[in-house]
Amino acid sequence: MKRLWILPAATAALAAAGWSLWWRHLPTTAGTVRLDGLEGPVEILRDRWGVPHIYARSEEDLFFAQGYVHAQDRLWQMELQRRIGAGRLSEIFGEVTLEADRFFRILGLNRAAEADLLAMSQEERRILEVYAAGVNAYIHQRRGRLGLEFTLLRRQPDPWRPVDSLYWTKAMTFNLSGNLFSEMLRARLTMRLGADRAADLEPPYPADNPITAAGSADPNGPTPPNGWGGEALRSALRQVQDLLGGPATSPPPPAVALPTIPLVPGASNQWAVSGQRSVTGRPLLANDTHLALSMPGVFYQVHLEGGRYRVAGVSLPGVPGVIVGHNDHCAWGLTTAWQDAQDLYIERFHPENPRLYQFQGEWREAQAVQEVIHVKGRAAPVIQEVLVTHHGPLVNQLLGIDRPLALRWVALEPTRLLRAVLGYNCAQSWEEFRAALADWAAPAHNFVYADRDGNIAFLQAGWAPVRRSGYGMAPVPGWTGDHEWERYLTLDELPQAFNPPQGWIAVANNLVVGPDYAHFLSSDLENPCRAARVAELLADGALLSADDCRRFQMDDFSSQAKRFVRHLLTIQPTNQREADALERLRAWDFRMDADSVAATLYHVCRLQALHVVFDGHLGDLADAYIGVDILSPAGGVSLYQGRSIVRLLNMLDALRDTAWLADPATGLPRPKQEVVHRALRQALKWLREALGPDMDTWTWGRLNQVVFAHPLGAVKPLHRVFNRGPYPAGGDSDTLLRAIAKPVLPPEPVLAAAAMRFVADLSDWDRCGMVVPAGQSGHVASRHYDDQIEPWRRGELLPMPFSRPAVDRATVERLLLTPARPAAGASSAG
Numbered sequence: 001m002k003r004l005w006i007l008p009a010a011t012a013a014l015a016a017a018g019w020s021l022w023w024r025h026l027p028t029t030a031g032t033v034r035l036d037g038l039e040g041p042v043e044i045l046r047d048r049w050g051v052p053h054i055y056a057r058s059e060e061d062l063f064f065a066q067g068y069v070h071a072q073d074r075l076w077q078m079e080l081q082r083r084i085g086a087g088r089l090s091e092i093f094g095e096v097t098l099e100a101d102r103f104f105r106i107l108g109l110n111r112a113a114e115a116d117l118l119a120m121s122q123e124e125r126r127i128l129e130v131y132a133a134g135v136n137a138y139i140h141q142r143r144g145r146l147g148l149e150f151t152l153l154r155r156q157p158d159p160w161r162p163v164d165s166l167y168w169t170k171a172m173t174f175n176l177s178g179n180l181f182s183e184m185l186r187a188r189l190t191m192r193l194g195a196d197r198a199a200d201l202e203p204p205y206p207a208d209n210p211i212t213a214a215g216s217a218d219p220n221g222p223t224p225p226n227g228w229g230g231e232a233l234r235s236a237l238r239q240v241q242d243l244l245g246g247p248a249t250s251p252p253p254p255a256v257a258l259p260t261i262p263l264v265p266g267a268s269n270q271w272a273v274s275g276q277r278s279v280t281g282r283p284l285l286a287n288d289t290h291l292a293l294s295m296p297g298v299f300y301q302v303h304l305e306g307g308r309y310r311v312a313g314v315s316l317p318g319v320p321g322v323i324v325g326h327n328d329h330c331a332w333g334l335t336t337a338w339q340d341a342q343d344l345y346i347e348r349f350h351p352e353n354p355r356l357y358q359f360q361g362e363w364r365e366a367q368a369v370q371e372v373i374h375v376k377g378r379a380a381p382v383i384q385e386v387l388v389t390h391h392g393p394l395v396n397q398l399l400g401i402d403r404p405l406a407l408r409w410v411a412l413e414p415t416r417l418l419r420a421v422l423g424y425n426c427a428q429s430w431e432e433f434r435a436a437l438a439d440w441a442a443p444a445h446n447f448v449y450a451d452r453d454g455n456i457a458f459l460q461a462g463w464a465p466v467r468r469s470g471y472g473m474a475p476v477p478g479w480t481g482d483h484e485w486e487r488y489l490t491l492d493e494l495p496q497a498f499n500p501p502q503g504w505i506a507v508a509n510n511l512v513v514g515p516d517y518a519h520f521l522s523s524d525l526e527n528p529c530r531a532a533r534v535a536e537l538l539a540d541g542a543l544l545s546a547d548d549c550r551r552f553q554m555d556d557f558s559s560q561a562k563r564f565v566r567h568l569l570t571i572q573p574t575n576q577r578e579a580d581a582l583e584r585l586r587a588w589d590f591r592m593d594a595d596s597v598a599a600t601l602y603h604v605c606r607l608q609a610l611h612v613v614f615d616g617h618l619g620d621l622a623d624a625y626i627g628v629d630i631l632s633p634a635g636g637v638s639l640y641q642g643r644s645i646v647r648l649l650n651m652l653d654a655l656r657d658t659a660w661l662a663d664p665a666t667g668l669p670r671p672k673q674e675v676v677h678r679a680l681r682q683a684l685k686w687l688r689e690a691l692g693p694d695m696d697t698w699t700w701g702r703l704n705q706v707v708f709a710h711p712l713g714a715v716k717p718l719h720r721v722f723n724r725g726p727y728p729a730g731g732d733s734d735t736l737l738r739a740i741a742k743p744v745l746p747p748e749p750v751l752a753a754a755a756m757r758f759v760a761d762l763s764d765w766d767r768c769g770m771v772v773p774a775g776q777s778g779h780v781a782s783r784h785y786d787d788q789i790e791p792w793r794r795g796e797l798l799p800m801p802f803s804r805p806a807v808d809r810a811t812v813e814r815l816l817l818t819p820a821r822p823a824a825g826a827s828s829a830g
Contacts, residue, residue: 023781025147027072027138030813034820035141037064037133042817044069047810049798050776050784053303053312060130062306063320065817067134067160070300074317074778075138076149077296078164079157080711081318085167086110087373092155094376105371106386108393109174112412113166119414127422128162131320135160148780149712165319169418172316173411175291176443178639179342179472180407182524184399185624185640186233186474187240187344192621194247195237200660201625202229202523203647209510209528210535212446212458213495215517224520225471227511228643233523236474243346243477244403267509267526267752268335269553269736270448271534272456274503279543280763283450286549287324287333290738291755295710295722296778296785298755299323301770303802304425311425312765312802314756314772321421324758326768326802329428330451331760335507338639339444339462340471340522341410343485345391345478346403357389357404358479364390391478406478408485410463415441420461430457430498437461438491446507450762458505459496460512463488464521471520489519506534508736527642529559529734546761550769553757554795555736556592560645561602565590567652568605571677577684580695592737594701594730603703603732604687607743609679610648616664627743636751637740641733652676686745701728704739707749708774708789724774724786727793729753759797766806769797 029046042065043055052069056062070078083089087105089097104110117125136159139146143156150156189198205227225232270287278284291298299314302322313325324333350356356363371384387394389406396405416439423436433449437459444462449455465485470476476483495512497505510528513521537552538544565585573579581601588598607626615622627641651658652672662669691698706729710722729750731737740752754773761767773792777784791798801810 024145025151026779026781027142029072029815032816032818033141034818035068035137036820037130037137038817038819040819044815044817045807045811046813046815047799047801047807048812049301049788050782051301051303053801053807053811054305056306059307059309060126062304062309063127064130064134064137066302066304066315066320067131068138068817069302070315070317071135071138071160073776073782073784074296074300075135075157076147077778078135078160078168078318079150081168081171082160082164085113085169085171086164087371090373090375090382092153092376095378098373098375098382101373102382102384103398104171104174105373105384106393106395106398107174107407108369108386108388108412109170110167110371111369113163113170115414116166116170116417117163119416121419124416124418124422125162127320128165128418131165132160132162147778152712152718166418168316168318170411173417173443176336176445177342177409177411178338179340179522179524180344180395180409181629182639183342183344183472183474184401185621185638186237187244187401188621189618189625190237190240190474191245192247192618195234195241197247199229199234199237201647202233202643203650204229205511205525206528206532206646208532210506210531211514212500212505212507212512213460213497213517215495215513215515221518223515224517225473225523226513226517226521227525228523228646232471233473236470236476239476240474243475244401267738267740268333269508269530269534269738270333270335270446271504271506271538271549271552272448272450272458273538273544273549274456274499275454275762277503277538277544278763279545280761282452282761282763283454283456284544284546284549284762285331285333285448285450285456285760286553286758287335287448288553288738288754288757289324289334290740290752292752293706293708293750293755293773295708295713295724295774296776297708297772297774299772301772301776303800303807308426312768312800313758314770317778319418319421321418321425323421324756325770326760326765327425327427328765328802330430330433330449331762331768332424332433332447332449333758334445334447335509337444337446337460337462337512338509338522338524338526339460339464340473340520340524341442341444341462341465343391343408343465343467343472343483344395344475345389345406345408345483346475347389347391347394347406348477348479349404355387359390360479360481366394369393389478405475409442410465410488411442413441415463417441429453430455433457434459434491434496446509446512448505448507450760452762455499456503456505457496457498458507458512460494460521462494464494464519466519471523473523493519495521502539504538506531506538508534524639526639527560527646527734530736530738533557533559533736546759546767546769549759550757550795550797552736553754553759556730557736558590558592558602558732558734560649560734561588561592561599561606562590563649564606564609564652565602567672567676568602568680570673571680577688577695578680581680581684584695592700592704592730592732592735592739594699594704594728596700597695597698599700599732600687600698600703601683603700604683604745605676605679606645606648607745608682608686609676610644610743612675612679612682613648613651613660614644617660623744637733637742641743645734690746699728700730703747704729704732704741705747705749706739706753706793708786709749710780722780724789725749727789729793754792757792757795757797765802766800768800768802770800771796771798 427433440461508530
């Protein structure tokens with residue numbers, strides 16, 4: 001009889017223990033908490049979405065409190081991020097992340113972050129110190145209750161240090177700097193095809209690209225090769241062929257296989273509209289940044305008030321300040337500029353002394369750095385030696401090339417990113433905002449600006465190198481001294497615009513200058529189709545509202561689909577299934593809607609056409625050219641995706657067939673119609689096998705799906721606890737509603753999409769709106785873990801109360817942080 005009582009009692013005990021484990025990690029967000037390290041009281045008011053509005057009497061207390069709330073909601077994310085940047089994942093995950101740690105240690109993100117800290121001003125360092133003190137105050141008070149992830153891994157975080165904030169900014173900079181891998185792909189294509197054919201794979205930059213910044217080039221000087229392709233690229237690849245070998249050389253070895261980490265290439269849309277073009281008579285500004293989708297998300301919303309700061313928007317967990325948002329005078333957004341700030345140098349080492357390398361006829365000694373990597377489960381650490389020349393670390397072992405390659409990169413030099421962010425957070429004019437961006441070194445970004453005085457403006461911020469010769473498009477000889485960096489462009493030389501006559505500014509990772517601009521910026525830009533679409537929407541003459549901007553952010557029209565489908569419609573169908581598919585495409589409005597069957601047909605046909613054309617010519621490099629990033633540790637999508645699509649469309653539009661359309665096995669020409677018909681047949685075959693015989697069910701949302709994945713969700717069955725999705729999604733890589741995915745079949749979940757959407761209405765700061773794709777909290781038990789997913793999917797923006805009365809009306813929880821007192825009984829809640 002006693003056993004009958006034991007079972008329900010044990011079940012109740014287990015349930016109570018599980019309930020306690022589930023909820024015990026949630027932070028205290030109401031009441032009073034006393035903390036060491038504060039100078040005065042700090043008020044934290046949270047709205048219904050969990051967004052903290054922080055009011056402090058001093059700047060030190062303000063950033064202490066920002067560190068505290070970041071730790072409250074995102075400490076596990078911060079722990080993971082600092083380990084990525086420092087190359088210390090293997091201390092908690094073991095062998096599975098060792099190659100990723102090696103990668104970042106060889107690159108030297110940890111060394112660069114530490115150099116930034118040493119070069120910092122006293123004010124910047126002080127802010128990082130008080131921010132770290134706020135993080136550590138939370139860690140100290142909540143030890144053992146910091147997050148479910150810490151409990152599952154049976155590990156507690158070390159104290160937060162100022163340099164930990166910089167590790168993540170360096171990792172983000174790597175994520176948003178793609179030229180290294182473009183240079184390597186160009187080199188590999190040259191070694192496979194020869195310089196001239198490799199150069200021919202890069203089309204001219206599309207003529208419909210909207211120009212943002214006027215230039216003033218020297219009429220007697222050369223025109224810098226900004227954009228894609230051209231003779232400068234051909235010349236650079238001929239030099240690569242001379243140095244590394246041409247098509248007669250055996251194929252290069254594959255790149256080192258590295259585990260995927262939560263970094264994927266990013267992008268953005270943004271625009272600003274002057275008061276003359278808005279319904280309120282005041283400017284509007286819109287920005288949506290395209291980064292990895294994850295649980296929790298990349299950004300954290302926050303509102304800061306104290307000292308000189310009165311600013312709201314999104315921040316990076318682990319880093320003080322606001323990245324995108326507005327203060328009481330101006331609003332701003334940003335998009336990746338893809339400036340060429342990375343160069344690969346082929347070094348010449350001494351045949352008898354492996355640490356001596358040649359430079360301008362002399363032998364120099366490379367610095368040897370011993371990186372110590374501790375690996376869970378190993379008794380002894382792994383020692384990774386890194387050789388560093390005056391150009392930078394040798395990275396050839398990461399890229400699958402047996403010649404010594406050194407990387408020079410702006411981000412590996414002492415930079416002042418935090419100073420830039422804090423400077424523009426306080427800016428009270430365009431002049432102050434612009435001056436702050438002189439400190440923004442890397443990753444280069446296009447900033448769009450609007451203010452209460454009615455101004456709109458643009459500046460491409462980043463330390464753009466000026467080279468002695470050449471443009472850094474491909475690896476160059478390092479021993480000659482001919483390709484050294486001589487200086488960076490000055491603030492006045494960077495692309496910029498102020499109150500343009502058309503009354504609007506639009507930027508979407510495209511080339512922002514025309515041929516009259518005097519300096520080289522990049523040959524690694526994205527397809528300008530999104531920027532052209534924004535320009536089309538803004539230029540129709542109608543007065544615009546904030547809701548129009550929100551609607552534009554969800555626009556799923558594809559001009560690239562319109563251009564490709566007209567070639568499919570020249571096909572004479574040979575069976576009823578082909579006829580049905582072509583009829584759907586003929587009636588299509590070219591919108592990549594999640595419920596569209598035509599969108600699916602277009603996407604799969606286009607991908608098949610790329611393979612039909614290029615596989616036979618490029619072999620195992622075809623995927624890389626089409627856009628699968630096979631070289632970086634993040635995997636995912638490379639910057640070549642846009643280029644390969646435009647190259648294909650140019651071939652199909654051309655009056656004459658090109659050699660690329662010829663059958664590589666026989667050399668016989670293939671008519672364009674034959675190529676697209678074969679692509680259609682292959683697409684229909686794959687779709688029938690993958691999705692079933694009923695074409696009505698082939699909706700785009702079945703292939704294009706969003707998953708919000710947590711790092712621990714890779715371990716089953718934890719994915720059921722931490723992950724959210726899959727959800728059908730609209731858009732693709734070419735639409736304003738961005739959905740960036742690997743161009744592969746079967747499809748993988750969307751890698752990157754809008755990591756936040758923001759619309760600023762400068763007629764009233766309380767009318768601004770923002771949404772992030774997951775939620776504010778990183779605690780799976782919190783209602784704010786995933787409460788923004790549905791608004792994000794629907795294209796809604798959530799209110800951003802800014803005035804104190806509006807914040808008070810929106811407040812649902814109030815937490816008061818006060819300085820700890822010597823008297824006993826101080827609260828240990830947090």
